[in-house]
Amino acid sequence: MHYEAVIGLEVHAQLLTRTKAFCACSTAYGAPPNTQVCPVCLGLPGALPVMNGEAVRLAVRTALALSCTLRTVSRFARKNYFYPDLPKGYQISQYDEPLSERGHLDVEVGGATKRVGITRVHMEEDAGKNVHHEGVSVVDLNRSGVPLVEIVGEPDLRSAAEAAEYLRSLRDVLMFAGVNDGNLEEGSFRCDANVSLRPAGEAKLGTRVELKNINSFRFVERALAHEIARQQAVLDAGGRVVQETRGWDENEGVTKSLRSKEEAQDYRYFPEPDLPPLVVDDAFVAQVQSTLPELPRAKRERFVAELGVSAYAAQVLTGHPRVAALFEEAATLHGQPARLAAFVQSEVLRDVVTHGLDARIPVSARQVAGLLRLVDAGAISGKQAKEVYAKIVGSERAPEDVVAELGLVQVSDEGVIEAVCRQVIADNPRQAEQLRAGKASLMGFFVGQVMKQTKGSANPRLVNDVLQRLLG
Numbered sequence: 001m002h003y004e005a006v007i008g009l010e011v012h013a014q015l016l017t018r019t020k021a022f023c024a025c026s027t028a029y030g031a032p033p034n035t036q037v038c039p040v041c042l043g044l045p046g047a048l049p050v051m052n053g054e055a056v057r058l059a060v061r062t063a064l065a066l067s068c069t070l071r072t073v074s075r076f077a078r079k080n081y082f083y084p085d086l087p088k089g090y091q092i093s094q095y096d097e098p099l100s101e102r103g104h105l106d107v108e109v110g111g112a113t114k115r116v117g118i119t120r121v122h123m124e125e126d127a128g129k130n131v132h133h134e135g136v137s138v139v140d141l142n143r144s145g146v147p148l149v150e151i152v153g154e155p156d157l158r159s160a161a162e163a164a165e166y167l168r169s170l171r172d173v174l175m176f177a178g179v180n181d182g183n184l185e186e187g188s189f190r191c192d193a194n195v196s197l198r199p200a201g202e203a204k205l206g207t208r209v210e211l212k213n214i215n216s217f218r219f220v221e222r223a224l225a226h227e228i229a230r231q232q233a234v235l236d237a238g239g240r241v242v243q244e245t246r247g248w249d250e251n252e253g254v255t256k257s258l259r260s261k262e263e264a265q266d267y268r269y270f271p272e273p274d275l276p277p278l279v280v281d282d283a284f285v286a287q288v289q290s291t292l293p294e295l296p297r298a299k300r301e302r303f304v305a306e307l308g309v310s311a312y313a314a315q316v317l318t319g320h321p322r323v324a325a326l327f328e329e330a331a332t333l334h335g336q337p338a339r340l341a342a343f344v345q346s347e348v349l350r351d352v353v354t355h356g357l358d359a360r361i362p363v364s365a366r367q368v369a370g371l372l373r374l375v376d377a378g379a380i381s382g383k384q385a386k387e388v389y390a391k392i393v394g395s396e397r398a399p400e401d402v403v404a405e406l407g408l409v410q411v412s413d414e415g416v417i418e419a420v421c422r423q424v425i426a427d428n429p430r431q432a433e434q435l436r437a438g439k440a441s442l443m444g445f446f447v448g449q450v451m452k453q454t455k456g457s458a459n460p461r462l463v464n465d466v467l468q469r470l471l472g
Contacts, residue, residue: 022049041145043088068103117154
């Protein structure tokens, strides 16, 4: 029987605040265990939570970026369960009255646009982190109380590849919106996946299996592909898929059962008594909307339509907010976006190192634009431009100064170039005869020889013109 996969993703994204959701403890990553804690995030008796206003602003921005409908009044609830990394015994989250609902995200799948529904975006706090090593378990509560948004997707995805592309697109949106750093390795962008199979053409959903806390796009795709194959094998053998929670073991390349989940867990939600309803009025929403930056999909479309770059280049150049900003600034300074896009892709991106929202770009937009202006003016050749680029990387030096220091001047004297061309032709009579007989591909050979003789300093356009005249 042919089965169809039905996949829905739940993403937890840490909001980029300096302090936690309900207290003044730092959210900085990498501090020694249990040093960024206080009575509130430790859940000590008598400690009261106070809402972080910046977390609310970023959560609203997230909802707007995903085209969600915002609820004017939302409420926090206590989600009760016991686990060592949850010292209060409950998590402050939102339940029946979330911050926002009914959004969507458009993703490119197989050359077509697919709209994936967003069920809701709501706020909650993170739990701590359990660390297991050599039979001993310890807990680090630095993450306890860190503000999150949970983005619950509709079960609109039909393959592991679609799920991975959805996650990449969602991460890009959150990073460009400035609400999340997209750092999977540090746990600030995490995913749970729900997957089931049903006979193709049927509307009724199959039994759902949840895959927990997968921390890379590659792992998500591999875990889902394995789980889809596992469920199909069970069904083909006449078995029944069990509702459960499973984890991904990357070393073995398999999903493994973590716990049975025959029935939905009863979290005994009830309204959080220590927090008033969260009110976001129209004026606040309008103010947040006015600060929402251009999102990656719109930016790519503008790069293609207005700047004339290829769709592929637009995709590459919007891979990180800092790279996109460098390209736009350099394109404005230079005036020829398509040429500049090619140079950024071939030379600059090779030296860019990204870490979350941070990016180390070793040249400035002004340096890149200035370098290409030298090529445009005929002062240096394209080959010499690469040599100059290597000298300005990691410095604030102007390309003009490097050209002067290295004595790089493009030869545009037609008399000089013609003399070299004649010598090259004389040195290669057989190839010259073949070219005159119609083997046009040999023109590249002669251009290369002239450039070699002039150490790349000859004006390529002039070299082509002279050779065409001499060999015509």
